Amino acid sequence: MLSRSAERLYWLGRYLERTENTARLLSVHMNLMFDLPMSVEISWRNLLTIFGAGERFFQLYETPDEHNTMRFLLADTNYRGSLFSSLNFARENIRTSRDLMPDEAWQQVNEMYLLIREKSDSTANRRGRVILLNDIMRGCQRFTGFLSGAMSQDDAYRFIQLGRNIERADMTTRILDIGSTLLAEDRSDKMREYENTLWMNVLKSLSALLMYRKHRRLRINSGDVLDYLMKDANFPRSVGHCIDEVETCIRYFPQSEELFENISTVKKLLKTTDFYKITPKNLHELLDNIQVKLDEMHQQIAATWFLAVN
Incomplete structure (x- = not known):
């Protein structure tokens, strides 16, 4: 196969995995933060450490609180590692590789991209954020399951x-x-x-x-x-x-x-x-x-x- 095509597929795999991992980690960390007493040394800053994004975060925001951290990791287009950016890159790689996989694979990724683009404002409230993250996780899992059974x-x-x-x-x-x-x-x-x-x-x-x-x-x-x-x-x-x-x-x-x-x-x-x-x-x-x-x-x-x- 063409090296250009191989590279796109490789990055498709990486970006979709990054999307799912980001959604899962944000969801679990939110639950952890709300369940633990404030005296435990676990904070929103820990998320930035896990993603290796502390330096970039402080170029764009001042305080690593819930709102800023979630906005940055979920929907900030200025951060290449945000969930939205990862999904956008995955969409672009699959769009240019549609001849190599079933059409339904493209449709699944495109639907997730349109979902987060439409509901990015919902990241400001916890309930909307939880629903969005669950939808993204299910979408990534459907994509992985579909490829294993149809490609x-x-x-x-x-x-x-x-x-x-x-x-x-x-x-x-x-x-x-x-x-x-x-x-x-x-x-x-x-x-x-x-x-x-x-x-x-x-x-x-x-x-x-x-x-x-x-x-x-x-x-x-x-x-x-x-x-x-x-x-x-x-x-x-x-x-x-x-x-x-x-x-x-x-x-x-x-x-x-x-x-x-x-x-x-x-x-x-x-x-x-x-x-x-x-x-x-x-x-x-x-x-x-x-x-x-x-x-x-x-x-x-x-x-x-x-x-x-x-």
């Missing part, structure tokens, strides 16, 4: 999967970086009191709570949550599973040697890390290291299979 599992599909799993692994590491705060030795007594609730919301943000309960059969605690979301080979949003999916996809493509080396490095990091004994500092360094490796994978994918732009 040939060929190179076009694999490039979408490749983008989706790199983006998913990156977001999982960003969410788990909250663990650096939750495990800190200097955390308050109130934080310690609500620690299990906070880890439960980490699981919820990745739709992992039920599967964690089913397969671990344990009380929620930091070691088991980290081990499950980093290593579990069967849970689709664990870092380990995403890396396995990336490896499966690139086996079908030529000139993948450097990518396999990076994949082996990440797998070795996951295998040799004891998440039951890891310190907050080491956890933060590990997650940063994996994010760097994911970015290197992206750069290798772009250099190997996408058209170079001078």
